[in-house]
Amino acid sequence: MISVKNVLVALAVAFTAYLAARGLWWTEPVPYPLIVVATLGMYLATTWLCIFWDPASISAAQEEEHIGDAHRARGRLPVPAMILALAAAIIVPSAISFAVGPGAVTSGFATWYLGGIGALMTIVMVRRRPWTAWAGIVILAVGSMAWMGPANALALGLVGSIVWVTCAQLLVRSLDRAARDTSRLAQLQRAASAWQASQVGRQRERRVQVQQALAVAGPVLTRTVATGGRLNDDDRLEARLAEGRLRDEMRGPRLLDDEVRAELERARRRGANVTVLDEGGLEGLDDETLSVIRAQLAEALRSASSDRLYIRTSPDARVAVTVVGRSPSVGGPSEEDGVDLWREIPHPGAA
Structure with missing residues (x-):
């Protein structure tokens, strides 16, 4: 079934795979190719784990009652995946830079991790771990600047990663606000429905009481009108009994x-x-x-x-x-x- 979520997941998988594939497009020999391949595998495994791992189980009743809270809990990244994402932000820049050698740290096949870790932290942000995402960006900035210098890091992709994470945070906040508004609207609708049901019940109860009152008092009132208010003792007793029954x-x-x-x-x-x-x-x-x-x-x-x-x-x-x-x-x-x-x-x- 095609849905917005499935399309976004497919785009995230394809984009991270493309970024990782850039790391295999060597334009010159690298000293430690096995380290490069192993690092790419670790990056892809961590990234796709952060995309697909969703163990939260929210019942339908809980989701209906607390739409905003259930929506956030269901999408939050589990702690183990969060730790792996931080580990990738620490390991990948240094491992790639070391494996390609000092002369190639600014080459295209060596700088892919600037966008790759940025994409990973964007996923972490979307999975509602903002502090982890920004910690990963800080780690990426420190590591990339240490290996290639601040100017090169900013020029080759660090700024773009920061922009991605910022936009993701703004988007998540907007979605959470929309979820809270939806939850309030659902509560107001339930309250309005309950009030309407209670009013219908009270109207029905009043109709029943009126019918009972007519059934009890009708004959007495008819005799009272027929006799012009001149009731005998039996009629007065029946009137008192009718009043008591009402x-x-x-x-x-x-x-x-x-x-x-x-x-x-x-x-x-x-x-x-x-x-x-x-x-x-x-x-x-x-x-x-x-x-x-x-x-x-x-x-x-x-x-x-x-x-x-x-x-x-x-x-x-x-x-x-x-x-x-x-x-x-x-x-x-x-x-x-x-x-x-x-x-x-x-x-x-x-x-």
């Missing part, structure tokens, strides 16, 4: 099923004042767990005889629902109601 549906829908609703209505019909509040703690529970909690709540209500019942969810990790019953003390005012029921319904499976 409050239950709005304040504690997670606590309700048909059995709990029936017990709440039975308690209100005998005159009890019932308050149901969902104050958190049941979020994320599956239907089976909620069914167990509701069954225990219905059982607690079935045996309750208190005049006031308070049913609240609990944020405690062990307690799911607390049921408190209060009734007037014998001979005392209602403000001094005594607690005659206390029931804590635990979370299923809680220790």
Whole structure:
């Protein structure tokens, strides 16, 4: 499959191979040809290792969550290859200059390493090892100037290598900035999608509540309108029960099923004042767990005889629902109601 990365890799391999091949194009005999060939082999092996070695393993979920960080981690040159690149910057200039002899250090087949090490350090820079790349350029500059002099080194290719590494660093910074912007955009898109989903869910929940309110209060309101507001005792009781059911549906829908609703209505019909509040703690529970909690709540209500019942969810990790019953003390005012029921319904499976 042809991609931008594959094209760039092919160009890097071809260019470094061309630079190394220049070192074999001898226009005059060299004292130590084996050293030249061995140095060229070392250079090519190191360079191609820096091009192809990519051991970083980034999962798809991590890359999606942290696009910029995953992009940099995946492209960073491993430490062993980085050390080999520095070793090549130290060894290649001196080995080539020594092998071709003092009279040929400025010949074309002897100065290839100025571009070759520059290309290697450009690859190191692209692989996100900037300090290593600039250290290699400094080593190249010191070595080449020591063998051929500052003027010759600058004129024969050192300046070009410095320019390559500089351009590579600017390009890498631009790519990293683009990756960070992409990551921020992806996070904003996820946040916008989550907000939109929550709004849709709230709208659906409000529609359900309105439908339930119409189903509960509709008949009572119809009778009220039909009688002109003149309700008998049975109608007033039904209105109070309808109000209670509406409050239950709005304040504690997670606590309700048909059995709990029936017990709440039975308690209100005998005159009890019932308050149901969902104050958190049941979020994320599956239907089976909620069914167990509701069954225990219905059982607690079935045996309750208190005049006031308070049913609240609990944020405690062990307690799911607390049921408190209060009734007037014998001979005392209602403000001094005594607690005659206390029931804590635990979370299923809680220790």
